[in-house]
Every structure is written in C-alpha cells, then in structure tokens.
Amino acid sequence: MDRRTTAGPGPGRRGRAARGTGGLRSALPSDIRRRNRQTVLKSLYPDRWLSRADLAKLTGLSKVSVSDVVADLIDDGLLVEGGYKSSSRPGKPAVLVGINVKGSAVMALDLSEAGLVRGIVTDLAGHVTATEEEPISPGTLQPTVLVKLSRRLLELSPVPVLGLGVATPGTVDRGGRVLAAPNLGWTDMDLAALLHGQLGVAVTVSNDADAAVFGERCFAGGTDNMILVAIARGVGAGVLIADHIVRGSDYVAGEIGHVVVDQDGPACVCGKRGCLETLIAAPVLEKRIAERPENRDDILTQAGEVLGVALSMPVALTNIKDLTISGPSDLVGTIMLEAVENTINDRVHSRFINRVDVHPARLGRQAAALGAVACVLRHELGVL
Ligand SMILES: [Zn+2]
Incomplete structure (x- = not known):
C-alpha cells in the first residue's frame, strides 16, 4: 500500500513534507x-x-x-x-x-467487524501495547464514535503518537476518502481529513482487506506477492504485488464478492444470480451448516472448491503462490483450506507453475488493524 492516504503533516514531527509532485522539477x-x-x-x-x-x-x-x-x-x-x-x-x-521502537506509538482502528470498532496501540515494531473496543449498533456509523475511541487510545499511549491508521470496509481513494461503505452507511466520507481535523495526528485510511494483506506481509512473514481473501459478511480480497497493494482504476480491486460464479445460483442482493458471496459468505455457510450439521464437512469442502475455481485464473495470471484466507475459525479451517489448495493446484499446477500455498491468516482478527499500523509506518517513516 504505497502513498495511499494522508491527511497528516507529512514525514517527521516537523512536517517536512515534499511540496507538490506535479510537473518536472529538480529535487528540493x-x-x-x-x-x-x-x-x-x-x-x-x-x-x-x-x-x-x-x-x-x-x-x-x-x-x-x-x-x-x-x-x-x-x-x-x-x-x-x-x-x-x-x-x-x-x-x-x-x-x-x-x-527507538518504544519511543513512539501508532494507533489503529478496525471497522470491519459487526457490532464493534476495535482499536489498538502498538510500538514502532507493531507490538500491541493497548487495545480498546467500542460497541456500535447497526446502521450508519457516526465518526464521533471513532474520534472518541481514538482519544481514549491517545490517552493510553505514554509516548508520542506517529499516526492513526484506519481499516474500513468499502472503497477508499488515495486521499483517505471513503467513497462507499454500505455496511457503515457512508458515501463520500472524507474520513482521513475529518479524523485529522479532530485529533491532530496524521491519518491513513485503507480498505480492510487491503490492510489485512499488508499486515500479514509486514508482521506475519508474508511474501511480497500475496492474495488474502476475507470471508465475512461478504467476500473480499486484498492483493499485494511486488509489495504494492493493487487498488485498481476505481479503487475496487479485490471486490470479488459480486462476481457471478454460478449463473443458476441463488439470487443476490445486487440483483444478479450466483455471485461468489451467495455461495461462500460466512452467514450463508453458517446457515447451511445449522440446517444440516451432519453435512458440515461437505458444505465446507464445496465452499473451498468454489473459491478454488474462482481463484485459479487470478493465481495463474499473477503467479502469486501465497494465498491467505481469513474468516471465522469454525469455517476457515483445514477442510476448507485443503479444498481451496487442492482445487487450485489441480487446475493451475504444471511444469511451469509451482504449487500454491493456501493457509489461514496468521494474525487472525488483528490482521486488518495491524495492517493499518503498517500503512502508517510506511507512510510516515518510509519503512515496510
Ligand atoms: Zn451479487
């Protein structure tokens, strides 16, 4: 995730930001x-x-x-x-x-979970030193909730705070503006500027799956070419190529949930039939397992096969060998992961293309928040 977002004073505590980047000029x-x-x-x-x-x-x-x-x-x-x-x-x-790892702190908020906002404070190496949560009700999320939680995190940090990273569902542009996040009731919300204005710290805002893949890369031994698929209320993906988050022309790269994978599949909220989400989103799988608990293994194997088929082409297209699947541990376990791995390798593996390694998110539920921390470190210090 390169210069994804900023509303901060730029690098360093004295705000030595590079001025303007347009046109040709010699380096200042x-x-x-x-x-x-x-x-x-x-x-x-x-x-x-x-x-x-x-x-x-x-x-x-x-x-x-x-x-x-x-x-x-x-x-x-x-x-x-x-x-x-x-x-x-x-x-x-x-x-x-x-x-001076413990001399400064980084704060992060993860807005991707239903019912709560998760906040963390870390040192400069990404070690978590404090956590706070704020319950939220369904519907539009008021940014004041985030300001309040951030202020609590600021108080918890005995050392200066380098910046705040936010991982949010939805589409986020380069400047930290959330273009659309239906789950939070947001359209065109200039979150980075709003939080920076209220808190006075540098703010970076990233899509949650993008943040999660970057967190796995920076703090869990991930490689510089990775895909992370998040199975939650919906299904989304973060793609890292040569250590850069792929955002796409309209900042919607990785939004694979509403791609049709079965034309005769169930009707989807988006108006199409058989979108990936209608087959493997967490609530769908949970409902199917609750209805037929004796078929649990088959249901998870099928879900893994559906995802494996869907990912075979992008895996071959990008030569990505490191595939992370995040999601509830009762769904994203050995059965589903093996089905994904076997399905992809059956389709893709050849003399020319090595086997793909499919594994669960190593950071678990902290992946997106730690990824948001990594974004701040990259943006403010140029490390990672
Ligand atoms: Zn759909």
Whole structure:
C-alpha cells in the first residue's frame, strides 16, 4: 500500500513534507532530506544496530549526510544510541544507533467487524501495547464514535503518537476518502481529513482487506506477492504485488464478492444470480451448516472448491503462490483450506507453475488493524 492516504503533516514531527509532485522539477532540499531519512530508517528497521560509518557504507550516503540525518532522527525521538561496535582497532569504539521502537506509538482502528470498532496501540515494531473496543449498533456509523475511541487510545499511549491508521470496509481513494461503505452507511466520507481535523495526528485510511494483506506481509512473514481473501459478511480480497497493494482504476480491486460464479445460483442482493458471496459468505455457510450439521464437512469442502475455481485464473495470471484466507475459525479451517489448495493446484499446477500455498491468516482478527499500523509506518517513516 504505497502513498495511499494522508491527511497528516507529512514525514517527521516537523512536517517536512515534499511540496507538490506535479510537473518536472529538480529535487528540493526537503525531498532529499526526506529520502535520506527514509533510507536511514529503512536500513535500521526494525531492530538493526549500526554505527554511523556503517550506515554510510550501507546506504551510499556521505558520512556528513548520515551524521546530519541521524542527529535529526534522534532529535525526533525515532532513533536512539545504544552500545558500541566491537573493534580490535585502537581508539574510541563507534557508537551504534537503532530504531527507538518504544519511543513512539501508532494507533489503529478496525471497522470491519459487526457490532464493534476495535482499536489498538502498538510500538514502532507493531507490538500491541493497548487495545480498546467500542460497541456500535447497526446502521450508519457516526465518526464521533471513532474520534472518541481514538482519544481514549491517545490517552493510553505514554509516548508520542506517529499516526492513526484506519481499516474500513468499502472503497477508499488515495486521499483517505471513503467513497462507499454500505455496511457503515457512508458515501463520500472524507474520513482521513475529518479524523485529522479532530485529533491532530496524521491519518491513513485503507480498505480492510487491503490492510489485512499488508499486515500479514509486514508482521506475519508474508511474501511480497500475496492474495488474502476475507470471508465475512461478504467476500473480499486484498492483493499485494511486488509489495504494492493493487487498488485498481476505481479503487475496487479485490471486490470479488459480486462476481457471478454460478449463473443458476441463488439470487443476490445486487440483483444478479450466483455471485461468489451467495455461495461462500460466512452467514450463508453458517446457515447451511445449522440446517444440516451432519453435512458440515461437505458444505465446507464445496465452499473451498468454489473459491478454488474462482481463484485459479487470478493465481495463474499473477503467479502469486501465497494465498491467505481469513474468516471465522469454525469455517476457515483445514477442510476448507485443503479444498481451496487442492482445487487450485489441480487446475493451475504444471511444469511451469509451482504449487500454491493456501493457509489461514496468521494474525487472525488483528490482521486488518495491524495492517493499518503498517500503512502508517510506511507512510510516515518510509519503512515496510
Ligand atoms: Zn451479487
């Protein structure tokens, strides 16, 4: 998820944002500074300790630039000195610098669950240090609920907060505006600007499946080419290619729930028949299992086969081998996952195309919130 959304002051605490990006022009000193900061932070993130001389060697920046940038980042509380480099040479050993992981915090809100908004606070390495929930009733979600919950999270953080990430269902544009989120009753809601105005922190807003795939990538050992399919009230997907979230021309990439997979299938709320959601959404599967509990394994196998058939072509098209399925654990278990994996590999595997690995979301219910944290870290610090 690249420069997806922002309403924040830009990189660093002093708001050294690059000004304007249109047209041809030479790099401004502020652009170079920003790039150098990102290069140094990236070299150290999350837990590498290097001397200034080693940082210069590693990054290709001059020793003077590195000293300058490191001093700035220490000032900003993002880097910290610690320990000395062991050396057999005589003289003063070099001081090591590293990321001040606990010196700043990131907040995130996950709006994807029915009935509650989940809030978390993490350190800069994505370790959760506090959680808060706010119950919500069905219907339109009032942004004041999010402001209130965010303020509670801010109070829980004893260190400065780098930014707030929000994972929301629906379509989100590059600027953090929610174009449509029917489940929340939102159309054209400029969420990033609204929250930034109320809270005064940098805000990034992402689609929940996009956030979840990025969370799995950054904090759960995911690869740089991944698909995450979320089976919930609906069915959606996040797609990561070469470490970039694929958003598509209208920001609706991954909205696979209303693609027809069975022309003779059940009627769908969208007016078509046999959309993927009508066959494998969580409430559909739960209802079918409740009606015929003895057929549970068959129902889940069939659902896995339907999803496997649907995903075979995009898997071949993109050569993605890492496929994550998230959803309620009583549905998304071994039976369904094996059916998805076998179905895809039966169709796609060949001399030219390796087998696809299908597994559950490693971060479980935290995937979207942690992904929103990762978006803030990428946007504000250029790491991840
Ligand atoms: Zn539909």
